[in-house]
Structures are given as C-alpha cells and as structure tokens.
Amino acid sequence: xxxxxxxxxxxxxxxxxxxxxxxxxxxxxxxxxxxxxxxxxxxxxxxxxxxxxxxxxxxxxxxxxxxxxxxxxxxxxxxxxxxxxxxxxxxxxxxxxxxxxxxxxxxxxxxxxxxxxxxxxxxxxxxxxxxxxxxxxxxxxxxxxxxxxxxxxxxxxxxxxxxxxxxxxxxxxxxxxxxxxxxxxxxxxxxxxxxxxxxxxxxxxxxxxxxxxxxxxxxxxxxxxxxxxxxxxxxxxxxxxxxxxxxxxxxxxxxxxxxxxxxxxxxxxxxxxxxxxxxxxxxxxxxxxxx
Numbered sequence: 202x203x204x205x206x207x208x209x210x211x212x213x214x215x216x217x218x219x220x221x222x223x224x225x226x227x228x229x230x231x232x233x234x235x236x237x238x239x240x241x242x243x244x245x246x247x248x249x250x251x252x253x254x255x256x257x258x259x260x261x262x263x264x265x266x267x268x269x270x271x272x273x274x275x276x277x278x279x280x281x282x283x284x285x286x287x288x289x290x291x292x293x294x295x296x297x298x299x300x301x302x303x304x305x306x307x308x309x310x311x312x313x314x315x316x317x318x319x320x321x322x323x324x325x326x327x328x329x330x331x332x333x334x335x336x337x338x339x340x341x342x343x344x345x346x347x348x349x350x351x352x353x354x355x356x357x358x359x360x361x362x363x364x365x366x367x368x369x370x371x372x373x374x375x376x377x378x379x380x381x382x383x384x385x386x387x388x389x390x391x392x393x394x395x396x397x398x399x400x401x402x403x404x405x406x407x408x409x410x411x412x413x414x415x416x417x418x419x420x421x422x423x424x425x426x427x428x429x430x431x432x433x434x435x436x437x438x439x440x441x442x443x444x445x446x447x448x449x450x451x452x453x454x455x456x457x458x459x460x461x462x463x464x465x466x467x468x469x470x471x472x473x474x475x476x477x478x479x480x481x482x483x484x485x486x487x488x489x490x491x492x
Contacts, residue, residue, distance in 0.1 A: 212421045213238060214252035215356055217245065218260070218402070219423050222390050225264055226287050226463050231257060253358070263400075265289050266303045268463050269296070270395050271450065273312045276460040281308050287463065320394045320447060327361075327398060329440025330447075337448045342431040347487060350425040352386055352406035353416045360393040360401035360443070367405045368475040374419060375407060383409035385470040388425060392466075394447040426464045430487040439480045442468075449488055464489035 220234060235242040249257050269288040276284060285296035300308050306315045324330050357367040368385070375383055388404035406425075409416070416422075435445060446466075454461060466488045474482035 208419075210248050211252065213240065213245070213248050215354075215421050215423075217249050217257065218253065218356070221257070221261055221264060222402075222465065223426075225261070225268055226289055228289065229261055261289075262299065263303070264391075266300055267391055267396055269300060269308070270304060270311065270316070271392055271461060272463070273308055274316055274450065275454040277312075277455075278460070281312075284308075316395065316451065320451065323394055323397065324443065324447060327440065327443050329438075330443035331440075333438070333440040333444045335437055335441040335444055337435075337445055337453075340433055340435070340453075342433045342453075344490070345430055345432045345487075347427055347430050349427040350386065350408055351422060352388075352408050352425060353420045353422045354388070354404050354406040355420060357403045357405060358399075358401070360391075360396075360398045360403050364403055364405065365475045367403075368473060371405055371407050371420075372476060374416070375409070378411075378416065380407075380409055380411045380416075382411060383407045385473045385476075386425070387468040387470070389446075389466045389468070392446070392450060393443060394450060425467055426489075428462070428464055428489055429491070431459065431490045433486040433488075434484075435486060436472075436483045437481065439474045439482070442474075442482065442484075445486070449486070454488070459490040459492055462489040462491060 216238060217234065221229060231242060231245075235245045238245060246257060249260075253260065255263075265288040269284055272279065272284045272287060273281070279287075281296075282293050285293055288296075290296040290299075297308060300311070304311055304315075304319060306319075311319070353371075355367050355371055357364050384407065386406040386408055388406060390402040390404060391400070393401045433445075433449065435441075437445075466486065469485045469487070470482065471485070472481065472483035474480050
C-alpha cells in the first residue's frame, strides 16, 4: 500500500473514532457519518476494522459501557436510567443487559462495590502499578476552566509499554521539523482502571503553534474539549500513574461533591516518563467535573 493511501486511511479511521467518542451521548448515524466523510458505508466499515480490529458498532457499544461504568460511580445522584441516557441508551432494559454482559455484574452491583473487584483485576495486569508505593490522600486539586486545545496526535491501542515508541515518533517529528515550543499531552479516551489495558485507546498529542502545515501533512489533529476540570499536579515514577487514576476515580471523586462527565481526562506533561531516562514524570492531570 502506498504511503499516501495508508496515511489517508489512517486519518479516516481516526476521524471515525474521534466522532464516536465526541458523540457517544447521542444517536450515532452511520449513514450520516459516511456522507460527511465522503466515502461509502462499506468502505468506512472496512477501513475502521483494519485499523482497530473491531467493527464500528462493537466500538460504539464498548465505549458507551465504559463511560456508563465511570458515571455509575461518580454521579451518585443520577439514576441508572439517567446514566443510560447520558451514554446513548434509550432503553433501560437493553442497557442493563449490555452492561451485565460486559462487566459480569449488574449496574446496581457495580455501583455498590463490585467495581473494586473488577478494577483490582485490571490493576494486577500492570506490575509497575502493583509495585507503586505512592500515596495521594493529601492531594488537593484546583478547579480550573480550560480552553479548547488543538493537538496533533498518534493514537495508541493499549495502555502498556508500546506507548513509548508512539511518543518517540511524535518527538522525532518535532525534532525533524525543528519545532522548539510544544507541549506533550496524553488524552485518556478510556479509563484504564476499568478497561483491560490492552484495549485502552491512549492518544499521544503535541500542542504547538509552529509549522502547522508541515505537521498536518504527517499526523492528524483534533481538539480536546474545553470545560471545567479538577487539576491535579503530580510527580512520580511510571507505575504511579495507573494507581493515581484509580485513586481519582474510585476515591477522590466518590468522596467529593463533584460529578464527572463523558469528556475524557487528559494529562499535560511537564516531564514525560515515556521519554525521560529515569522513567520519572511531572504532570498535571485534568478530570472533567460538574457540581
């Protein structure tokens, strides 16, 4: 396959996935999406499955259920039906059935503590996270209103060691184009403490105002949503991040008066552990909140 064709197909697949994540709380019309992308529905499905290993409908279902699993914990004043609607389910019974099939327990059982058992299984997949001795109970976030952030990105399937070469590619791109001022941002479309680590969609991004035309010829770009976020500043080692995310979602949010939204969390790195020789990070973590 020619390089230009591969890049075009990759962009189409990424555009489809981005559309799904940003419209997960609505009815997603595949016909309308194929029209907007100016390709046939058959071609769109084929490109997507080649890129992500599953079809569009499977991905929509999986993403909706992941979002619902988060909201069931953090939005404790919302009913199960409310959360089903927020995640694009119009039928309460179909949501219960789909959730139970995905997480091997009902939404009610998940909400009453079953999530801890499920998350512990996920955490055990990461040796570094299990070895982490980090403590977060004294962390107090600041509440900030963040602007929309336009980024260039490479999508990485899996929250694991293969993230490092993805960051190296973006770093190489910046060096080749002599870009001096840019930020590293990681967008966590999936919550890695309730999604099997090999299934997580992790997006490595760079934010820069330099040489946008050159960059856009090589990698796609998208926008991280504006909004109100709880911002946590944190330093540590590579294995601490997964443990920290678990604490944010399963302790801090549950004990605060805040609810989260369907917007994904993201990290702005001041020091990127995937590119540092000592595997240490210095970061700001942003989780979308409502009150």
